[in-house]
Amino acid sequence: MSARPLAIRIRRHATTLSFLAPALIGIVVFFGYPLVSAVYFSFTKFDLLSTPQWVGLANYRRMADDPFLLQSVRNTLWMVAVFVPVRIVSAIGLAVLLTQLKRGAGFFRTIFFLPSLAPPVAATIAFVYLLKPGTGPVNTALAHLGIDGPLWFSSPEWAKPSLVLLGLWGIGDLMVIFLAGVLGVPTSLYEAAALDGANAWHRFRYVTLPTIRPVILFAAVTGVIYTLQYFDQAAVAGSIASGQATTGGGISQSFGFPEGSTFTYPLWLYTVGFRYHALGYANALAVALFAVAFAVTVILLRRAKAFSGEETS
Amino acid sequence: MTAVLETPPTVVQSPSAARRARRQNRLAWIGRHSIAIALAVMFLTPVVYLVLISLMTSEQALTSDYWPNSWHPENYVRVFEVTPLPRYLLNTMLYALTATAFMLLSSVPAAYALAKLRFRGRNLLFLVIICVMMLPPQVVTVPLYLMWARNGLTGSLWPLVIPTLFGDAFAIFLLRQFLLTIPQEYLDAAKVDGCGEWRTLIRVVLPMARPGIAAAGLFQFFYCWNDYYGPLLYTSENEQAWTLSLGLASFHSVHHVDWNLVIAATVLTMAPIIVVFFFAQRAFVQGVTLTGVKG
DSSP: OOOOOHHHHHHHHHHHHHHHHHHHHHHIIIIIHHHHHHHHHTTEEOOSSSOOEEOTTHHHHHHHTOHHHHHHHHHHHHHHHHHHHHHHHHHHHHHHHHHTOSSSHHHHHHHHHGGGGSOHHHHHHHHHHHTOTTTOHHHHHHHHTTOOOOOGGGSTTTHHHHHHHHHHHTOHHHHHHHHHHHHTSOHHHHHHHHHTTOOHHHHIIIIIHHHTHHHHHHHHHHHHHHHHTOOHHHHHHHHHHTTOOSSSTTHHHHTTTTTTTTOOHHHHHHHHHHTSOOHHHHHHHHHHHHHHHHHHHHHHHHHHHHHSOOSOO | OOOTTSOOOOSOOOHHHHHHHHHHHHHHHHHHHHHHHHHHHHHHHHHHHHHHHHTSOHHHHHTTOSSOSSOOTTHHHHHHHHSOHHHHHHHHHHHHHHHHHHHHHHHHHHHHHHHHOOOTTHHHHHHHHHHHHHSOHHHHHHHHHHHHHHTTOTTSSHHHHGGGGGOOHHHHHHHHHHHTTSOHHHHHHHHHTTOOHHHHIIIIIHHHTHHHHHHHHHHHHHHHHHOOHHHHHHHTTOGGGOOHHHHHHHHHHHTTTOHHHHHHHHHHHHHHHHHHHHHHHHHHHHHHHSSOOOO
């Protein structure tokens, strides 16, 4: 550094620290400490009341033959594989459509964006109702068209696709982020492509898509993380479709309805930890989830680096 | 705004070709707007439909009718009679407003330091903050729950509000990107006038970064308003502290034949947030996009 008097340097550091102090405390207390203790508890047997007993790798071994775990992993993987790409593709499609509108873009933007503000619980209740198999308006409308509507939230095959539909309704936040990306593409690139005789699809494929790749990466990372944490909608949809209370003691009975098809990993984690009070095992599940989220994120960031610059500049 | 699909300007065009291009453009315009209108109808249908059901009798709400036989706006009054909705609303307001205020108090200075101050380890700290965003809440659920239980704060909303005093990763990230766009000259000018860093932040940066701050604040507010996992975890055992999202989910079980009331309660829950968005829309969308999208 420079030959500045020590006193000034100390004062500058003190100022910087005063800006950062709350966030630094937050990182240590609400990120570092829970992560370390989650790892510690995952090696113990613990029920909230007694003291934790060290059991080594027993919790991790227990994962190997846990049928509920297997089912929840399958459901969550299905959601990651289907929901994340569908959500990204739809959001890009909506954003591109909005840039193409000369009239009323603001109006349409608001319409597409507003549902993403609906509380997940409220939106889920609405969709379970709209998609009611027997008397629901959607199936009634389909029947008018001569189509035999599916059972939606009440059938194991259709429950997860119903959740995807629900998620697409609330796509507005992601759409706005992509809108910024698409609008940020320099016009000169389009003009150059047009001179080369590129048609609309070419311009989208070879100009728009490569340019917004950092935004796609951002959406993929946050999408995977979001889907690995998918809790609210799955819990509420299962309980309402099965006609049970969502809070209170009955929560685990309605989880995953119908036939465990909406039983995601976080639902199992919640059940193990806060219904069975098997906190050691719950922490092992939590650590595994973090490891997977972290690994997927690192892989996505690495692959993105090979293509272009990072999202964060 | 550029239209990607517009035909490129060619050097020489015969009159008939020009006419053809114009007609093609008009067709494309009609096609695009038709798609947009169709999608808008699909997005709006659930909302409109909910409002219609909330105005039916409970018998009619069980059918698949689209249109109320008779209108019952008093359903909205009855919702208040059968559930402690005002208390849920008050709890939700308190939670969302305090959390938003606390979050801004702690996150704006941190974002300013990351964007505008030079210190060793700045990039590392930024990376760690990105990592915090990657950490699923389920991972920290158990240790944090135990921490709050030891301090006797479970059964209230405090465990959800207190952490916001210590910064929020997403908000810090968003605010940092925003503060980076403020030209250094303004800050230097303030320094020349004898302002310290804190005074510069309050006098110069805050007024200039208002859209970004509004956006970060609104994101936090919406998040709290819609939060279900947090209140479920910490207030399940104490109905006095329930928020709207919990009340709504349990409401269904208690009155599960009265779909019209359930939906009315749902509409009531969504209404305030739409009003907030309506008044904050411009600042909010500008903040999300970091560039300011012209609609």
